[in-house]
Amino acid sequence: MSNAMRANETTSTPVNVAKDWAPTSWKNKTAVQQPVYADAAALDRAVAELRELPPLVTSWEVLALKHKLADAAEGRCFLLQGGDCAESFSDCNSPLISNRLKVLLQMSLVLVHGLKLPVVRVGRFAGQYAKPRSADTETRDGVTLPCYRGDIVNAPEFSAGAREPDPQRLIEAHSKSALTMNFVRALIDGGFADLHHPEYWDLAWVEHSPLQGEYRRMVESIGDSVRFMETLAGVPLSTFGKVDFYTSHEALLLNYEQAVTRQVPRNWGWFNLSTHFPWIGMRTAQLDGAHVEYCRGIRNPMGLKVGPGVKPDQLLRTIDALDPENEPGRLTLITRMGAAKIEAELPQHLNAVKAEGKRVLWCSDPMHGNGETLANGVKTRRFENIRAELDFAFDIHAACGTRLGGVHLELTGENVTECLGGARDLTEADLARAYKSTVDPRLNYEQSLEIAMLIVRKRGGVAQLPPTP
Numbered sequence: 001m002s003n004a005m006r007a008n009e010t011t012s013t014p015v016n017v018a019k020d021w022a023p024t025s026w027k028n029k030t031a032v033q034q035p036v037y038a039d040a041a042a043l044d045r046a047v048a049e050l051r052e053l054p055p056l057v058t059s060w061e062v063l064a065l066k067h068k069l070a071d072a073a074e075g076r077c078f079l080l081q082g083g084d085c086a087e088s089f090s091d092c093n094s095p096l097i098s099n100r101l102k103v104l105l106q107m108s109l110v111l112v113h114g115l116k117l118p119v120v121r122v123g124r125f126a127g128q129y130a131k132p133r134s135a136d137t138e139t140r141d142g143v144t145l146p147c148y149r150g151d152i153v154n155a156p157e158f159s160a161g162a163r164e165p166d167p168q169r170l171i172e173a174h175s176k177s178a179l180t181m182n183f184v185r186a187l188i189d190g191g192f193a194d195l196h197h198p199e200y201w202d203l204a205w206v207e208h209s210p211l212q213g214e215y216r217r218m219v220e221s222i223g224d225s226v227r228f229m230e231t232l233a234g235v236p237l238s239t240f241g242k243v244d245f246y247t248s249h250e251a252l253l254l255n256y257e258q259a260v261t262r263q264v265p266r267n268w269g270w271f272n273l274s275t276h277f278p279w280i281g282m283r284t285a286q287l288d289g290a291h292v293e294y295c296r297g298i299r300n301p302m303g304l305k306v307g308p309g310v311k312p313d314q315l316l317r318t319i320d321a322l323d324p325e326n327e328p329g330r331l332t333l334i335t336r337m338g339a340a341k342i343e344a345e346l347p348q349h350l351n352a353v354k355a356e357g358k359r360v361l362w363c364s365d366p367m368h369g370n371g372e373t374l375a376n377g378v379k380t381r382r383f384e385n386i387r388a389e390l391d392f393a394f395d396i397h398a399a400c401g402t403r404l405g406g407v408h409l410e411l412t413g414e415n416v417t418e419c420l421g422g423a424r425d426l427t428e429a430d431l432a433r434a435y436k437s438t439v440d441p442r443l444n445y446e447q448s449l450e451i452a453m454l455i456v457r458k459r460g461g462v463a464q465l466p467p468t469p
Contacts, residue, residue, distance in 0.1 A: 021297035031290035035165035046167035048258035056272030070329030073361035075467035079406025083124025085440035099413025107452040114456025127181040127249035251278035279303025312352035338369030339388040363391040364407035383421030411443040422447035
């Protein structure tokens with residue numbers, strides 16, 4: 001980072017602060033996907049309590065991630081973003097948290113080994129408690145209730161009491177996020193992510209995985225390289241003992257996001273200090289909507305989901321609203337087209353953004369455009385479609401002269417059977433064996449590792465733009 005950039009990060013004079021913006025200005029816009037609370041006074045009390053709670057992340061962590069995302073856009077590293085579709089409060093326990101971390105660490109090891117690049121690790125956890133829904137209500141056997149919007153709002157059980165939005169869940173979500181983040185930090189600081197001991201990352205249930213042999217060979221190769229470098233240096237390489245890890249969640253529930261938006265000493269502007277990397281989903285990306293209004297004013301790096309049907313001029317206007325200064329690392333465009341539509345949709349977006357000279361990081365989400373519902377009502381995704389969209393994304397970027405710098409996945413370290421296909425060729429009959437998600441289907445360990453190996457093989461085989469010096 002240049003001295004000028006460093007000066008701008010800590011100057012007391014705002015460099016590109018959003019005009020006519022405040023953490024509450026979103027309330028002047030149309031806010032979709034928001035729950036309706038029966039007790040407005042209880043909501044106000046919960047928001048006021050949230051405002052007084054300590055932040056979950058720091059402004060310097062947020063700015064450090066922004067610089068790394070700028071590097072990823074220039075090809076100097078690769079973004080791996082992954083985790084649950086929606087966290088549940090009951091999942092806030094050490095085995096589940098450590099297993100999610102293990103999967104991301106193993107995937108990043110595969111990527112580092114194969115791509116010969118640093119990997120930016122961003123978890124979809126420690127705050128991913130809210131989910132957008134296609135309908136406000138759900139009807140079963142003639143009974144209609146509010147839909148389940150994630151544990152930060154209500155509970156998944158189909159009863160009137162469970163489905164009533166409860167403002168106190170905002171406080172509990174903050175608490176569970178803090179516990180999760182504290183445990184992740186403790187693991188990493190305690191050497192859990194030490195490259196000298198990748199055996200710490202093993203998941204017991206995958207001992208006989210079809211991919212374990214290939215993964216073990218990578219681990220041994222990296223271990224040999226580390227030992228060789230330490231032999232040359234004559235001292236242990238402490239930099240291999242710790243990795244940086246960041247959190248992300250969809251900035252969906254705006255009362256919550258507003259309450260955790262803070263100003264800090266020695267840094268101008270406003271930061272969302274509940275997460276390092278918030279993103280705007282497809283259902284809330286309206287240019288004149290409340291979510292774009294809220295997100296345009298915070299200094300965090302920002303993700304924007306881009307799906308089929310989004311017109312290039314609409315995308316460019318949204319980019320201008322969120323990143324008027326064309327700031328490196330500020331905006332990540334997360335494309336989620338679907339395997340059947342990506343060839344027709346993605347090139348027009350790449351070409352339009354490239355023609356305008358926008359400095360964005362392109363990231364592929366091959367999950368959300370490939371969902372389907374089976375005849376029995378079970379939601380799933382086919383691994384072959386996930387793989388195909390990612391395959392197409394690399395090829396299309398190469399053809400357009402742009403760079404795919406990251407991947408965004410819904411995954412878990414648990415032994416789930418929610419997505420069809422993959423290393424064990426899961427079938428519809430397998431889904432009932434271990435389908436645990438309350439919202440969307442996730443890749444299990446084997447399928448996640450297979451995606452990492454695909455990225456290595458694909459990126460190595462597709463002509464890439466050289467990293468910017």
